[in-house]
Structure formats: structure tokens, C-alpha cells
Amino acid sequence: MEVEITSKECIKPSSPTPPNLKTQKLSLLDQLMPAVYYPTILFYPMNQSTGCACSDDVEYSQRSQLLKQSLSETLTRFYPFAGKVKDHLSIDCNDEGAYYSEACVNCSLVDCLDQPDLSSFVKFVPLDSTSYRPTTGDHVAMIQVNRFACGGIAIGILVCHMIVDGNTLSVFLKDWAAMACKVDEATCPNFDAQTIFIQNEAFSSAKTAFSNPFVRSSTRRAVTRRIVFDASAIASLKAKATSLSVQNPSRVEVVSAPLGKCTMAAFKATSGMQRPAFISHAVNLRRRAVPPFSESSMGNFVWTVGALCSMDDDEEIDLPSMGRKLREAITKINGDFVKNLQGDDGFPNLSEIMNFKHIAFSNAASTCEMDHVAFTSWCNFGLYDIDFGWGKPMWISHSGTSDDKESWIPNVILLMDTKSGGGIEAWVWLDKKDMLMLAQDNELLAFASLDPSPLN
Incomplete structure (x- = not known):
């Protein structure tokens, strides 16, 4: 082309x-x-x-x-x-x-x-x-x-x-x-x-220190695949992920859990060891604030939460436990949390939160390297309603990684709505060897399609 x-x-x-x-x-x-x-x-x-x-x-x-x-x-x-x-x-x-x-x-x-x-x-x-x-x-x-x-x-x-x-x-x-x-x-x-949310010129050094536990040197490049869950698959996953602590999991939660679990399994298969993994998720603060911020509030109203997943080599993590970890992390982002980031006290409070997390994650990674899988969701944004006067889009996509260019940092998963409604299309960026193992995971493929044509 x-x-x-x-x-x-x-x-x-x-x-x-x-x-x-x-x-x-x-x-x-x-x-x-x-x-x-x-x-x-x-x-x-x-x-x-x-x-x-x-x-x-x-x-x-x-x-x-x-x-x-x-x-x-x-x-x-x-x-x-x-x-x-x-x-x-x-x-x-x-x-x-x-x-x-x-x-x-x-x-x-x-x-x-x-x-x-x-x-x-x-x-x-x-x-x-x-x-x-x-x-x-x-x-x-x-x-x-x-x-x-x-x-x-x-x-x-x-x-x-x-x-x-x-x-x-x-x-x-x-x-x-x-x-x-x-x-x-x-x-x-x-x-x-x-x-x-008042800016602070000293923030760059704090952000760098926080990210260090998640940075692993690699000369390999990320590759991109699409993993699509239709509405019926999500309904089945929802039944599996439902537990006493999470009685009504969302579409995003029930897709994030198996993707997180199977990605960790891929890391283990390629490295030969079970490393702890931080499974993070971006949260829209507009709806968490009290009173909520308007949807027309422009800028980054986003906070990243996550769950530190660590297990013995012979232990298996199930979907309900993964879903519970994500739900517990997301629930902590409430009106009080958002308020603490505002005004002149925002930066000191932010630094305290990031320092606490940095210490916890550094301790977890002190004996071995730690993996990081970063989720973000564009679901429920109404992107398939964007009509310039000649109809709605037949497909909305991201872009893959180019073979001859520097790639994005790997281990990123973007969740988007499918056109048919009710489904989720996951754009996954992983190291090539990790992606090869993920693409062969029968547990994941029992619920999802790998790189289906958007014309279907």
C-alpha cells in the first residue's frame, strides 16, 4: 500500500x-x-x-x-x-x-x-x-x-x-x-x-523517580495485535469474573482481568520465571470528583491505579481475584482523593502518594525485575457516533508499530468499543516474544478473536 x-x-x-x-x-x-x-x-x-x-x-x-x-x-x-x-x-x-x-x-x-x-x-x-x-x-x-x-x-x-x-x-x-x-x-x-490542579516545575524529577521500578532495558521492539471480545464472550467472562466482592463487573473489568492474567503467563513463558507484575489502569477523574467535573473539562483528568500481582511459581491467579484487585484499586479513587490533588496542596499530596508507591514497588522488585502492564480505556466515549454528514465510521483504529522505527514502550493495552456495540477491541503492544506466547494462549483464545477483519 x-x-x-x-x-x-x-x-x-x-x-x-x-x-x-x-x-x-x-x-x-x-x-x-x-x-x-x-x-x-x-x-x-x-x-x-x-x-x-x-x-x-x-x-x-x-x-x-x-x-x-x-x-x-x-x-x-x-x-x-x-x-x-x-x-x-x-x-x-x-x-x-x-x-x-x-x-x-x-x-x-x-x-x-x-x-x-x-x-x-x-x-x-x-x-x-x-x-x-x-x-x-x-x-x-x-x-x-x-x-x-x-x-x-x-x-x-x-x-x-x-x-x-x-x-x-x-x-x-x-x-x-x-x-x-x-x-x-x-x-x-x-x-x-x-x-x-496547579502545576509544579519540580514535578519532572518526581515523575522520573516513580517510573524507575517499571523500566527494563530491552533492545527488542514492540509489536501490535488486536484482540477482540464480542458481546457474548464478555457475557461469559462476566459470569466467570463475578464474585462476592465484585458482584457486577463492568465490560472493561471483565476484559482486563483475562488480558492481565494471560499477559503475565506470557511473561513467565518467555523469561522462565514468575516475576511480580504491576497491572495498572487509567481512571477518568471527571466522574470520580464530588461534584463531578463536566465531560467538557479539557486536559488530562486521569489517574493511574493498579494492583501488584505476585504469586508463587505453582500458584494460579483466577479471574475473580484479578478482578477484585482491580476493583479495589479503582474504588480508592473517590471524591476525597481528587480533592487532595487540587489547589496549592496538590503537589505535596501527589508527591507523598507517588513516594509511597515508589517504595512499595521498589521493595517488590528488589529481588527480581518487575513487569508492568498498562491498561487504558476509550470505551463509552461514543466515537462511533462521529458523523461529518456522510454516515458513521465503519471502523475506528489506532496505529500499529512500524518495523523500521522506534516503538512505543511495550506492555500497553488500549481498550476500545467495537462498532457492533457491547464488544471490546483490545489493541495490545508487547515485546515480540511475549506477543508470540500471548497469541498462543488457549485460555484467552477461548473468548477472543485475534486480528479479525473489521469488515466482518
Whole structure:
């Protein structure tokens, strides 16, 4: 598959950003996030249009113009997305615009998705997201519209994780689509997170110290696979994971438990030893605060919780116990916890929490290396409702790792909704040898499909 860039430009906000909003400071929670880009790709077939009799070229031109115009109008409210990284503490909201490119793909959309080559998907986003990390002067948001030979399109979006979490991205995309459809549901995004979770310039050293127990040197590269659980499989897993302590496990919990368990088994198979593992999960703080923060609160309103899993070589961990560990960790994130991170006391309280965890995990890893599996969920964000006027997406994807580029840190699992509803699609990044063992795990494959075509 070849992807040829045909145009490049910057889409500026339709109205200038007020002078008092020209600098967007990172919040304390933003400072927790790695400086990477989020890649997201939305696939739309051409034949979802409303019976337009014009030629494909004319119809694509109309779509292209609509995307640009509506993006310009959306950026007026989401003004940091039209800016650039100023330094590790702030965004320059200079109205230079979101980077925007268009490209032609020399195959049909169906051929691309029949047996998708995930490593090639980096061609659908403006930069290779598996290696590119934003630095001073880089765009906060970058978009590439890819036109397939059949007329279908893939909209590839990169947004800077420094000020964008999954919820923020979904709000932005849904607002862009609503603007394209001229639906009077404009969001009023709130970018005041830095006044709630006050940044601290000394935070970088604390974050580095906290991450040390999880860093293991490796010359090998991560590979990407998709593991898909349909609604019936999740119902079966829910029955297995239900216990007295977790009587109504969520979709995310019942999928995370077997994935965590089977990934630990893969680590053991490749290393020959049972290492302790920290199974972490990202939690959306908007819904945990009292009163809750609005879904239109922009930035990173995320905290990572986790369970330290350690067992003897002859001990097996079951799904209920794994689910219980995750539920106990998530339940601790309540209104009081969120309140303690706010205001002038936020950083001291955060440092105390991280120092306590650092000591606990360092002790656990003192006799051997410790594994880390990081889960994050984009479920229930309504991404499959994003309609720019020609129908809902047929598939929403991330991008795989490229063979000739630096990969993301491995041992990351992103959970997304399936289009059919009720299912979960897990994007898994693991070391190549670990992935080989995971892909052969019969316990996992009894409930999930490995790399199924999104066309099915």
C-alpha cells in the first residue's frame, strides 16, 4: 500500500484567540502524562453519502472543503489545538493552526481493511506516531485526510498527550462533526484545569523517580495485535469474573482481568520465571470528583491505579481475584482523593502518594525485575457516533508499530468499543516474544478473536 501526500497546510481558527488565552499552562495532571502523540484513525466508505449524483472527485472536494471549514470553526473554541508546544510546562495558543494534509492511497478501503496490516497504518497519520514525540515548536494537533481509490476516506488525527486525554479527544471530534453537520450542539470546552490542579516545575524529577521500578532495558521492539471480545464472550467472562466482592463487573473489568492474567503467563513463558507484575489502569477523574467535573473539562483528568500481582511459581491467579484487585484499586479513587490533588496542596499530596508507591514497588522488585502492564480505556466515549454528514465510521483504529522505527514502550493495552456495540477491541503492544506466547494462549483464545477483519 502506497500513501502519497498531495497537499499540506495549516487550518487556523475562524476567530482569533483573545490575548488573555494565548498561553495554556499544563495542569499538575497534565504533567503526569508522557510527551507523545495520540493517533486515531476514522474510516468512512464513500457509499454512505446521501445519493449524490456528482462525480467522486466533486464529492470528495465537497467533503474536503467541509472538513476544513468546520475544523476552522471548531478550533475557535478548542484554541490550544491550533497552537504549538511552547515548553514542557505550556502551550503557545498562537492561532498558527492545526497541521492539515491530504493524501491519496493506491488501494480500495475494503482491500486495506480485509486483512489490515497494522504496521502500515502509521502512513495514515501526519507523522510516524510510534516514534515522534512533540517538542518545542511542534503542533498540538495534526490531521491527515486519506482518500482511497474507491472514494472512501480515512481521517488520521494526532493530538499531543500533554494536554489531551481520551475524553478530551472524543469531545473535540464530536464537536468537529457537529459543526460539519451544522448541528446546534456546540460544546463549550473548559480549559481551566491548570487553575484546579496547579502545576509544579519540580514535578519532572518526581515523575522520573516513580517510573524507575517499571523500566527494563530491552533492545527488542514492540509489536501490535488486536484482540477482540464480542458481546457474548464478555457475557461469559462476566459470569466467570463475578464474585462476592465484585458482584457486577463492568465490560472493561471483565476484559482486563483475562488480558492481565494471560499477559503475565506470557511473561513467565518467555523469561522462565514468575516475576511480580504491576497491572495498572487509567481512571477518568471527571466522574470520580464530588461534584463531578463536566465531560467538557479539557486536559488530562486521569489517574493511574493498579494492583501488584505476585504469586508463587505453582500458584494460579483466577479471574475473580484479578478482578477484585482491580476493583479495589479503582474504588480508592473517590471524591476525597481528587480533592487532595487540587489547589496549592496538590503537589505535596501527589508527591507523598507517588513516594509511597515508589517504595512499595521498589521493595517488590528488589529481588527480581518487575513487569508492568498498562491498561487504558476509550470505551463509552461514543466515537462511533462521529458523523461529518456522510454516515458513521465503519471502523475506528489506532496505529500499529512500524518495523523500521522506534516503538512505543511495550506492555500497553488500549481498550476500545467495537462498532457492533457491547464488544471490546483490545489493541495490545508487547515485546515480540511475549506477543508470540500471548497469541498462543488457549485460555484467552477461548473468548477472543485475534486480528479479525473489521469488515466482518
